[in-house]
Structures are given as C-alpha cells and as structure tokens.
Amino acid sequence: MGKIFRFDKDVDTDQIIASQYLLFPTIDEMKTHTFESLNGKFASKVQPGDFVVADENFGCGSSREQAASVLKALGVKAVVAKSFARIFYRNAINIGMPVIVSKELHDEVKEGDEMELHLEQGIIHANGKEYSCTKLPAKMQEILDQGGLIASLNKED
Template sequence: MGKVFLFGKDVDTDQIIASQYLLYPTVEEMKAHTFESLDTEFAKNVRPGDFVAATDNFGCGSSREQAPAVLKALGVKAVFARSFARIFYRNCINIGLPAIVCQDLCDHVKTGDEIELDMAKGTVTAGGVDYACTKLPEHLQNILNQGGLIASLDKDA
C-alpha cells in the first residue's frame, strides 16, 4: 500500500529530471530535483513504496536513463500509465522499476490516494475497486525480481 502521485499526459524525461541536474555525479544527488517543474514538493513528499501514475505517453523525450533511476532512488515502487514511451519503459525494466500499463486507474484516483499493487494478479486496488493492469510476462517479472536487467545478467554470470 502506498500513496499515488498523479501526473497528466506527455510527461517527458526533462520534466522527470531536468537536464541541468544531469551534471550531478550521482543519482542520489539528482533525486531531490525529481518532477521539480511539475511539483516542487514531490521529492520531499514521496516515500518508499509510493507510486507514480500518469495518463498517456509517460517518459517521452530523450532516452536518459536517469529519469527512471531518480524515481527508483526515491523509493517509487512502480509507475502506472495508459501508455509509455518505449525507451522509458525499457529503461525501467533495465533498472528494476515496474512500469505498468493500466488504462483506467488515472480516471479514478488523485494525488494522495492510497493504492495497492498486486503484480501477480495484474491489478491495482484504489478505493476498494480493482483495476486491471497489464500483467507482465514471467521473463520480465523475473528480471524485475532480480533488480533489473543488469543485475539479472550479473547473477547468471
């Protein structure tokens, strides 16, 4: 169970972490500036186990890996959207951050609502209602369970 932080459509990677912060040497230093242009209090208010949700085309823009990395570093448990930019989606899987397609969730929640994710069932529960989400294939779920693609490959080596 965690709080949801709701954003709209076409949230690009520069809105997730602006380019001037990419000069910082570590993701730990960058994470305090996550969503700074959309919600100046996001990095202060998000807690480990919370969720980010958006409508369409989340993570569009550049292919910067730091965008999902700052979310994971802040403890975001998963990102929900109706659709994702392909490279953002792959970057999430690569670092072990679940990116889950959920068509109806954003129409029924607001920032601050408590939600619960059941990845095994492919559902998210908000306000006592279950919303169907894309259930990840077993091979992607295994990659996430091992902490991402690199961690998964390292374990196989």
C-alpha cells in the first residue's frame, strides 16, 4: 500500500523538475525540487512505495529523462495516469519506472488516499474498489525488474 499524490492533466516535465535544477550534478540533488511549482511539499512528504496519480497527458513538454529519474529516486512506485506523453513514457521505461494507464482511477481518488497496485494482474485497489489498469506483459515486467531498458540491455552482454 502506498499513498496517492494526485495531479491534474497536462503536467509537463518542467513542472516535474524545473529546468534550473537540471544544472545540479546529481539526481539526488535535483529530487528535492520535484513538483516544486505544483506541490512544494511533495519531495519532503513522498515516501518509498507511494504513487503519483494524474489525469491525461502526464509528462508532456521537454524530453528530459530527469523528470522520470527524480520520481524514481524519491521512491515513487509508479505513475498512474489516464494517458502519458510518449517521450516521458519511454524515458520512464528506460530507467525502470512503471508508468501505468488507468482511465478511471484519477477521477475517483483524492490526495492522501491509499492504493495497491498489482502490475501482473492489471488491477489497482483503492478505497475499497478495484480498477483496471495496464497489465504488463512478462517481458516488460522483466525489463522493469532489471531496473529499466538500459540496465536490461547492459545485462544481456
């Protein structure tokens, strides 16, 4: 079980991690500024195993890999949204951050609710209800388990 941090539609990568923080030399230094313009307390409140739940078009804007990386570094277990910008989706998979589509969840939960994600079954439990979501194919789950596409490719050598 993890806590939900809820965001609306069209959250862009600059709102996830603003461009001025990309100058910091490490993701650990950047992560304390995650969602600073939308929820200034996010980085200090999020705990490993928590979830980001968003409306449509999450991760639009610039193609910065750091947007997915700071969420992973903070321990976010997955981002669940109605839809994702393609480049954010790809960057998340590359680094091993689960990005899950659920059309109903965002509209029925609020900030602070708890949820449980079952990737293999494509099911989310929240507030006593069950929601369908992306059911990951075994190969995709294997890639995520290895830390992302890049780590998976490096292990195949």
